[in-house]
Amino acid sequence: MAANSLNPNNWVDKYSDYLFNYTIVRVNDREIANDIISETFLAALKSAKNFKGEASERTWLISILKRKIIDYYRKINSRKGKAEVRINYNTDSNEGDWLEEQVADSSDMTAEDVMENNELGLAILDCLDSINEKHAAIFKRKTIDGLDTEEICNEFDITPSNLWVIIHRARTALAACLEKNWF
Amino acid sequence: MGVKKKNFLIDCSEAGICCDKAQYKDASFSEKAKLLIHLIYCKICRKRTFRNSKLTKLIKESKLQSCPEDQKKVWKEQIQTKNTTENP
Numbered sequence: 001m002a003a004n005s006l007n008p009n010n011w012v013d014k015y016s017d018y019l020f021n022y023t024i025v026r027v028n029d030r031e032i033a034n035d036i037i038s039e040t041f042l043a044a045l046k047s048a049k050n051f052k053g054e055a056s057e058r059t060w061l062i063s064i065l066k067r068k069i070i071d072y073y074r075k076i077n078s079r080k081g082k083a084e085v086r087i088n089y090n091t092d093s094n095e096g097d098w099l100e101e102q103v104a105d106s107s108d109m110t111a112e113d114v115m116e117n118n119e120l121g122l123a124i125l126d127c128l129d130s131i132n133e134k135h136a137a138i139f140k141r142k143t144i145d146g147l148d149t150e151e152i153c154n155e156f157d158i159t160p161s162n163l164w165v166i167i168h169r170a171r172t173a174l175a176a177c178l179e180k181n182w183f
Numbered sequence: 184m185g186v187k188k189k190n191f192l193i194d195c196s197e198a199g200i201c202c203d204k205a206q207y208k209d210a211s212f213s214e215k216a217k218l219l220i221h222l223i224y225c226k227i228c229r230k231r232t233f234r235n236s237k238l239t240k241l242i243k244e245s246k247l248q249s250c251p252e253d254q255k256k257v258w259k260e261q262i263q264t265k266n267t268t269e270n271p
Contacts, residue, residue, distance in 0.1 A: 008266050012258045020250045034254055041258055045265045121245035142207065143242055144249045149209060164200045171203055175238045182241075 004053045006060075008045055015058050017140070018125045019065055025118040026069050036072055040065045120182065127177035131170055138163065139170035193217045198228045206239045 019040065023033040044064050051060060128136040134156070141152045142163075149160050158166070193201070201218040204210035210218070222229050 008262050011262060012255050016255055016258060017247075017249050021247060024248060034250075038258060038261060041262050042265055045262065117245050120241060121247045124242060124245055124247060140249055144247050164203060168199050168203050171206075171235060171238060172199075175234050178238070178241065 004056050004060075006044075006048055006051050006057055008041075008048070011041060011044075011057075011061065014129075015061055017144075018058065018122065019061065021118065021121050021125065022062065022065065023069065025114055027072065032072065036065065036068045040068050043068065123178065123182050124174065127174050127181065128170075130177060131173045135166050135170045135173075138166050139174070142167055193221050195221075195225060195228055198222070198225065199231060202228070202232050202235050206235060 016037065019037050020033060023036055024030065027033050027036065040061060044061055047064075055063075128139065131139075138152060138156055138158075141147045141155065142149070147155075149163055152158075153160055153163055156163075198218055198221040201210055201214045201221075204214060205218065218232075222232060
């Protein structure tokens with residue numbers, strides 16, 4: 001019997017944040033990331049019959065997403081010939097400006113830093129998956145979305161004291177999980 | 184541990200909540216003061232506070248984003264429509 005099964009109705013609630021964070025750092029554009037994830041969900045539904053249940057639902061979706069990201073880069077690379085290359089830095093009118101444009105931004109992160117931070121983000125989402133669903137949702141609203149305590153309390157119909165106890169439990173669990181899986 | 188700490192202003196669980204509030208800049212002045220006083224004598228909470236601040240730093244560094252709810256709704260509708268046609 002297959003160890004895992006598909007439940008498409010839960011995909012968005014369970015995996016959209018993970019898929020989004022996985023994609024955004026690879027394509028660096030929210031709109032494109034949304035389109036790719038949309039294509040991923042549709043492709044997954046189309047090939048749902050081929051799901052053997054050996055991998056988890058999320059791993060399976062990620063493998064489809066990876067293909068979609070590769071397809072996206074193939075598509076834009078095929079348009080490479082049409083790309084406009086700017087090499088006219090030294091015209092009389094803008095002489096001197098180019099130096100300023102070309103100076104490295106000291107705050108720039110390397111590609112490795114960006115990928116490492118992305119992996120860290122995915123590890124955090126992984127850990128959040130292992131804690132109580134409601135606690136994780138409240139934690140995300142407070143920490144990732146940065147909502148006010150009052151707003152979250154209204155949304156989840158809880159008191160501020162409840163919220164802080166939930167946040168405390170979520171943070172404690174998250175710190176323990178990250179210590180185990182990240183460091 | 185608990186009995187000893189009860190003699191002081193706040194206990195460890197309250198200090199933990201104050202520390203969490205401070206991570207989100209939601210702690211009031213008195214909460215911060217109580218936490219600081221508690222940290223002077225409680226080694227365990229000092230350790231926890233350090234761990235908590237480190238977690239805040241990591242979350243900040245990860246630059247996690249969540250998808251807008253509108254986009255999630257669009258995906259849900261797409262999945263529902265496609266699911267009924269693909270797997271009736």
